[in-house]
Amino acid sequence: MPSATFDLKALIRPVPDFPKPGVIFRDITPLFQSPRGLRHVADAFIERYVETEFSHIGAMDARGFLIGSIIAHQLNKPLILFRKQGKLPADVLAEGYQTEYGEAFLEVHADSLCEGDSVLIFDDLIATGGTLLAATKLVRRMGAQVFEAAAIIDLPELGGSQRLNEAGVPTFCLTEFSLSER
Template sequence: MSYDEYYVKSVVRAIPDWPEPGVIFRDITPIFKDPKALRMVSDAFVQRYMDADITHIACIDARGFLIASIMAYQLQIPLVLVRKKGKLPGETVSQSYELEYGTSEVEMQTDAVAEGDRVLVFDDLIATGGTILAACTLIKKLGAEVVESAALIDLPDLQGSARIQGADIPVFTMLAYEGL
């Protein structure tokens, strides 16, 4: 682990029993109060994708928006929003998925990506992988290709990264936390 990774990991807060008993929530909001940590995170992802063959970044509601918007600005590529159902105006496509503690549904606008687009899917955290897999399904429904999925944090014990890789989608994360 690099100095940057150690530093960022020291800033992420663990909140036990939230949003329900038995879950340890990895709170990334302290990163946004720490300019050094935010610079380290955004620089790490921008450097990784600087020369990548991607045309869009699809980011997932809501914390994924924050880092991905910096990446899209720096990489000078479009940012596509994947939101909870009912939050986007206009024509949308939707996909349901399972969370580590329930089910949900996400959607994208139908004109967000098109055939020939090469998309990086970004979220703040990978738990069961359901959200990223749902986003990938939407992108593929619209004719675009998913190049890779990325997240700040991986929770490998929940097997989300393995599920995503099992769907032939490469995964990159900056940090991993063992245990639930």
């Protein structure tokens, strides 16, 4: 976990009224522009997962790719990419889900996982949980299981972590924001 002397929230920029009025977007690009900040976040996840048993890391398109690929490399785990519709070239499985702004589809290569595999899934943030729940359904359709869903940020008022827990998926986030927090 980030230490008490490290202010992770200071590296997450609030962008009011994006992508629509009333929404405060949580921009993690300043975090990735800070070598110390990125190292701190990566180390926190690595410390949490280095001695746990799972077979793969799954990363959500697109910001989940950033942290998921670092953790997969550091833990020497295969990386599975969950992409937006139409981005993968081979046979895919697809799952529709609701976002805060409408409907979307998540896809994964159909041969990414095998029965008995266990996947740690990453995204940058948990809002409504739609993307991670769609990934969970895709993982389960391949006969695998989700070990845990992890993210840098949780927005607990939107209920995503609760929905994931209700679906049997434990969650872990490094920090959280209330919807009104600047």
